Structures are given as structure tokens and as C-alpha cells.
Amino acid sequence: MYAQMVKSEASNDDPGMLAAFQARIDRGDKIEPKEWMPEGYRKTLIRQISQHAHSEIVGQLPEGNWITRAPTLQRKAILLAKVQDEAGHGLYLYSAAETLGISRDEMFEQLHSGRAKYSSIFNYPTLTWADMGAVGWLVDGAAIMNQVPLQRTSYGPYSRAMIRICKEESFHQRQGYHIMMKMARGTEAQREMAQDALDRFWYPALMMFGPSDKDSVHSQQSMAWKIKINTNDELRQRFVNETVPQAEFLGLTVPDPELRWNPDKEGYDFSQPDWDEFFEVLKGNGPCNRERLGARVRAWEDGAWFREGLTAYADKAAQRRAGAATAAE
Amino acid sequence: MPSLPDMTTPNVEALAADARAPRPDPAETVPELKPALFEGLCRLGDSTLVLGHRLSEWCGKGPALEEDIALANIALDLIGHTQMWLGLAAEVEEAGRSADDLAYLRDAMRFRNLLLVELPNGDMARTLMRQFLFDAWHHEMLERLTGSDSARVAEIAVKALKEVRYHLERSSDLVIRLGDGTAESHRRMAGALDMLWPYTGEMFAGDGTDAALAEAGIAPDPASLHEAWHGIVTEVLEEATLGVPEGRADVQKGGRQGRHTEHLGYLLAEMQFLQRAYPGAEW
Ligand SMILES: [Fe+2]
Ligand SMILES: [Fe+2]
Numbered sequence: 001m002y003a004q005m006v007k008s009e010a011s012n013d014d015p016g017m018l019a020a021f022q023a024r025i026d027r028g029d030k031i032e033p034k035e036w037m038p039e040g041y042r043k044t045l046i047r048q049i050s051q052h053a054h055s056e057i058v059g060q061l062p063e064g065n066w067i068t069r070a071p072t073l074q075r076k077a078i079l080l081a082k083v084q085d086e087a088g089h090g091l092y093l094y095s096a097a098e099t100l101g102i103s104r105d106e107m108f109e110q111l112h113s114g115r116a117k118y119s120s121i122f123n124y125p126t127l128t129w130a131d132m133g134a135v136g137w138l139v140d141g142a143a144i145m146n147q148v149p150l151q152r153t154s155y156g157p158y159s160r161a162m163i164r165i166c167k168e169e170s171f172h173q174r175q176g177y178h179i180m181m182k183m184a185r186g187t188e189a190q191r192e193m194a195q196d197a198l199d200r201f202w203y204p205a206l207m208m209f210g211p212s213d214k215d216s217v218h219s220q221q222s223m224a225w226k227i228k229i230n231t232n233d234e235l236r237q238r239f240v241n242e243t244v245p246q247a248e249f250l251g252l253t254v255p256d257p258e259l260r261w262n263p264d265k266e267g268y269d270f271s272q273p274d275w276d277e278f279f280e281v282l283k284g285n286g287p288c289n290r291e292r293l294g295a296r297v298r299a300w301e302d303g304a305w306f307r308e309g310l311t312a313y314a315d316k317a318a319q320r321r322a323g324a325a326t327a328a329e
Numbered sequence: 330m331p332s333l334p335d336m337t338t339p340n341v342e343a344l345a346a347d348a349r350a351p352r353p354d355p356a357e358t359v360p361e362l363k364p365a366l367f368e369g370l371c372r373l374g375d376s377t378l379v380l381g382h383r384l385s386e387w388c389g390k391g392p393a394l395e396e397d398i399a400l401a402n403i404a405l406d407l408i409g410h411t412q413m414w415l416g417l418a419a420e421v422e423e424a425g426r427s428a429d430d431l432a433y434l435r436d437a438m439r440f441r442n443l444l445l446v447e448l449p450n451g452d453m454a455r456t457l458m459r460q461f462l463f464d465a466w467h468h469e470m471l472e473r474l475t476g477s478d479s480a481r482v483a484e485i486a487v488k489a490l491k492e493v494r495y496h497l498e499r500s501s502d503l504v505i506r507l508g509d510g511t512a513e514s515h516r517r518m519a520g521a522l523d524m525l526w527p528y529t530g531e532m533f534a535g536d537g538t539d540a541a542l543a544e545a546g547i548a549p550d551p552a553s554l555h556e557a558w559h560g561i562v563t564e565v566l567e568e569a570t571l572g573v574p575e576g577r578a579d580v581q582k583g584g585r586q587g588r589h590t591e592h593l594g595y596l597l598a599e600m601q602f603l604q605r606a607y608p609g610a611e612w
Binding site for chain 1: 378381382385386388389390391392393394395396397398401402404405408409411412415428429432433452453454505506507509510511513514515517599600602603604607609610611612
């Protein structure tokens with residue numbers, strides 16, 4: 001997912017407090033910023049929300065790669081609106097994380113230094129216009145799978161951010177699917193691009209849910225705290241079940257010879273992605289890791305004078321106001 | 330000689346209704362005006378298209394998240410204006426072309442945008458200064474176009490003006506803050522202003538097309554926008570501690586007649602790639 005491998009933190013808090021906190025979660029209470037929370041809960045949430053925020057921000061780049069080449073004015077406008085939404089999602093999520101006692105600059109520092117992760121999916125290249133379709137359809141589709149349940153997460157600001165974000169995500173997925181439809185039913189060249197995009201994005205999309213975590217202690221803790229609602233495998237299965245018929249409707253072939261409907265489990269059997277590749281991408285060895293992170297770092301460094309200029313002006317303006325107030329006394 | 334109303338039996342209500350009814354739209358009633366109108370609409374639509382495109386190049390690379398969002402938002406507004414201006418241009422032309430055909434299938438010599446907007450983005454200082462110099466003109470132009478005798482033109486101007494008011498507010502504010510920020514931000518803003526100033530005169534240099542449109546009450550004479558533009562620009566640049574440059578402003582011209590800088594060709598090659606590579610495909 002946008003937060004694929006979030007280790008939960010152990011808590012060294014007072015057992016009585018922990019039990020009372022757990023009872024609140026179990027009752028369905030929302031935890032608000034100023035309320036007591038276990039240190040592990042706070043740290044795990046910071047890691048998860050910031051990873052999610054970083055994914056939104058880095059996620060602008062693969063689609064930004066095609067905004068200047070969008071084939072019609074309408075497509076250009078839609079893609080611009082979508083990418084702008086993603087930046088907005090980043091903003092909501094950074095703000096939600098800030099309520100836990102970390103600043104946006106600190107989170108950026110963690111991203112730029114490589115200590116914080118973002119979703120592996122954004123380290124894959126967007127090579128043709130059909131990729132704008134595949135990204136909206138599959139990547140935003142997978143994001144929705146994960147984010148819809150997270151609207152019920154226990155941390156109030158995170159839950160509210162998810163509610164706002166989910167409203168926009170369905171437009172993202174629809175515009176992507178619409179591009180795929182045009183391509184899959186267009187000229188031979190367009191159909192070929194559409195199939196190629198599905199071939200390249202299918203397994204990376206399945207990786208978005210992270211490796212199987214059904215036996216993971218970390219996941220169990222996060223689920224008890226309701227900052228994770230479903231296991232990675234549950235979400236992946238749900239995604240495949242929903243996406244395969246959509247691919248069939250497009251007349252495209254999911255690149256998995258093992259894919260078949262299994263009536264016993266009321267779902268598809270499917271092949272796992274190459275998890276070695278996934279871990280390599282997380283380590284920085286995906287096709288675009290260097291470009292993506294490099295672009296973010298460059299944007300940040302090139303923008304230093306701009307941010308400093310605004311801060312300097314704000315300071316001067318505050319001094320002028322203070323000066324005027326003193327003079328008036 | 331127009332027939333006069335019968336003064337002896339005045340139908341006051343009908344006369345009042347007549348007075349309220351829109352004047353005949355010269356864009357629709359005077360066929361000889363159509364070439365000039367098409368040209369004028371392309372000038373508006375091409376400038377918003379090219380500037381919107383340039384801003385969209387910043388996607389994901391801005392100096393702050395808020396800036397990424399604002400630039401995308403302005404780019405989006407400008408592409409929206411393009412759809413309206415070029416959409417109307419295509420209608421006026423009556424040659425079976427669409428707004429997309431105009432945007433994606435004309436070569437540089439047929440583009441009618443200001444040179445100012447096709448210049449490469451440079452750093453954020455240049456992008457913002459260009460935006461401010463353009464916004465100040467754009468705002469004045471649209472305000473005047475809201476009073477156009479052509480209802481279609483006025484209608485688009487009303488819609489666009491709401492958004493451009495915000496563009497101008499924002500770019501003025503940033504020019505002031507960065508001009509009067511650090512020594513470095515001041516240096517960059519001053520450099521950008523110096524570089525862009527010679528391109529600003531084109532916004533006020535009229536030609537025969539402009540004269541025809543002004544005569545018909547469709548669009549203002551570009552020269553008549555200068556005073557208001559200069560007023561805003563002077564006020565903002567002075568507050569920004571930058572001041573108005575002394576050099577000539579009307580050095581670089583020709584975009585509105587189809588004579589461009591070397592930069593436009595590359596912009597179009599990128600923008601038009603899919604339409605050119607896959608003619609006739611639907612997207
Ligand atoms: Fe998003
Ligand atoms: Fe999205």
C-alpha cells in the first residue's frame with residue numbers, strides 16, 4: 001500500500017494505562033491529538049502516516065511525466081487536477097502527522113535522506129500515455145482498497161484525512177479506467193500500449209499491499225490499535241477480485257497464467273509478485289528510485305532561497321508591525 | 330434609416346424590454362469581422378495555453394507543497410480558459426476544426442501567443458515574475474472584455490476574470506515578499522524582471538486586427554491597457570523594493586503575429602507529440 005511495511009513500535013508504558021487505552025480503541029473511540037497514547041502507537045502512526053504522505057508527493061512525478069504530453073486539452077486538465085489532488089493529499093497527511101509531534105521539515109528530511117520510505121510503485125517508469133490509464137485504474141484502485149477501511153482508523157486526524165482523500169480517489173480511478181477504455185478500444189497501436197501498460201503495472205500494483213503479514217507480530221499490534229484494518233493478503237485478494245473483471249471488460253489480459261476463479265473461496269487464485277524484486281525496489285534498486293528521490297531533493301534544494309525569502313519577509317513584516325505598535329504607544 | 334417607434338402609442342414595456350435585450354453580437358452579425366475575431370481569439374487562447382503548459386512543467390518540482398498546488402491550480406484555470414477561447418475560435422472559423430485541433434495541430438508560425446509566455450520557466454523567480462507581469466495585463470484585458478459587445482466574448486471573460494483576480498493577487502503578493510525577502514531572493518527577482526521586461530511591450534502593441542476588433546467594440550485597443558497595467562506594476566514593484574526597470578519594454582515582439590522565439594517549437598513538439606504520432610486516434 002502507500003504504507004507498505006510499517007514496523008509497529010513496542011510500548012514501555014504502564015500496563016494499566018495501556019489496557020485502558022486498548023479498551024477505548026475497542027469501544028470505537030477516536031483518539032485525538034492531545035489525549036494520552038502509548039509511545040508505540042504514536043511512533044507507529046508517525047511512520048505510517050508520513051510514509052503515506054511521502055507516497056502522495058513522490059506519486060506526483062510519474063504522472064507529472066505525462067502532463068506536458070497529454071493528448072487533448074481535456075486530458076491535460078483532468079491529469080493536472082488529479083496530480084494537484086495528490087499534492088493536496090500529501091498536505092492533509094503531513095498535517096495529520098504533525099499533530100503527533102513531528103514537523104513537516106523533519107519528515108522531508110527523513111524522506112530526502114532515504115530513511116523514510118514511500119510506496120514502491122512510484123519507482124516504476126511511465127513509458128506511454130496508456131500508463132496514465134494504468135496508474136489511475138490500478139494504483140489509485142489499490143490505494144482505494146486500503147484507504148476506504150482506514151477511514152475507520154482509531155486516530156481522529158488520520159481518519160478525517162482519509163475521509164477527505166477517499167472522496168477524491170474514486171475520480172482518480174475513474175479517469176484512469178476511462179483512459180484505458182479509450183486505448184483498449186482505440187487503434188491497434190493504442191490497444192498494444194494498453195496491454196503493455198497492464199503487463200508492466202500488474203505485479204507492481206499487487207506489491208503495493210506489501211508482503212504477506214498474516215503471521216506478523218507488528219501487524220497484529222497495529223490491527224489491535226486499529227491503525228491497520230485488514231491484512232495485506234486480504235486487501236490483495238479483494239483487489240484482484242475486483243480488478244480482473246474490469247480487465248476482462250476492457251478486453252485486456254492479466255499477465256498471470258495461473259489466474260483462475262476459485263468457487264470454493266469465492267475469489268481468484270493468482271500468482272504472487274516477485275518479492276525479491278519488491279525488496280530490491282525498497283532498497284533503492286528499482287528502475288526509477290534515483291530519479292524520483294533525486295527530483296524531490298533537487299526541488300527542495302532549489303527551492304531553499306524561495307522559502308528563506310518568504311520567511312525573511314514575514315519576519316520583517318512582524319518587526320514592522322511591532323515597531324508601529326511601539327511608536328503608537 | 331431605422332424605423333422610429335410610434336411616439337403616439339408608446340408601448341413602454343416593449344421598449345424597456347428592447348433596451349434590456351442584448352445588442353446584436355457583432356461576432357455573429359458582421360461576417361467581415363470573422364477573420365479578425367478568429368485571430369483575436371487565438372491570441373487569447375494561445376497565450377493561456379502556452380502559459381498553462383509552462384506552469385504544468387513545474388508539477389511535483391515546486392519549492393513547497395503549497396506552491397505545487399497553487400501552480401497546478403493556475404495551470405488548470407489557464408487550460409480551462411484555453412478550452413473556451415479556442416472553442417469559440419473554432420466555432421467562428423467554421424472550418425470543422427475543434428479547440429483540440431487548434432491546440433495540437435498548428436505549427437509554431439500559426440500560434441499567436443505572446444512571446445513572454447513561451448519563455449522557459451527558469452527558476453521560480455522567473456516563473457513568478459513572468460506570471461505577475463502577465464497576470465496584471467490579463468486581469469485588465471479580461472475586465473475590459475467583460476464589457477465586449479460580443480456576448481460570447483463577454484461571457485468567457487466573466488468566467489475567466491474570477492480566477493484571474495486570484496492569480497494576480499497571488500503573484501503580486503509573492504513578488505512583493507520575494508523582492509523584499511533576503512538578498513538572494515531580491516537578486517533573483519531583480520534578475521528575472523530585468524530579463525523579462527523587454528518582452529512586456531508586446532502586450533500593448535496593436536496591429537490591424539486589434540484595430541478592427543476595437544472598432545467593432547469586441548476587444549479593447551491593446552495600447553489602452555497600458556496605463557492601468559503600468560499603475561499596478563509600478564505599485565507592486567516599488568513595494569517589492571525592485572522598482573520599474575528603465576530599459577525599453579517594447580524590444581521583443583512578434584508572437585501575436587506568429588513570429589516566435591526558438592523555444593516555442595520545442596514546447597509544441599512535446600505538447601503535440603501524441604496527436605502528431607497517432608493521427609486520428611481518440612484519447
Ligand atoms: Fe492520493
Ligand atoms: Fe489518487
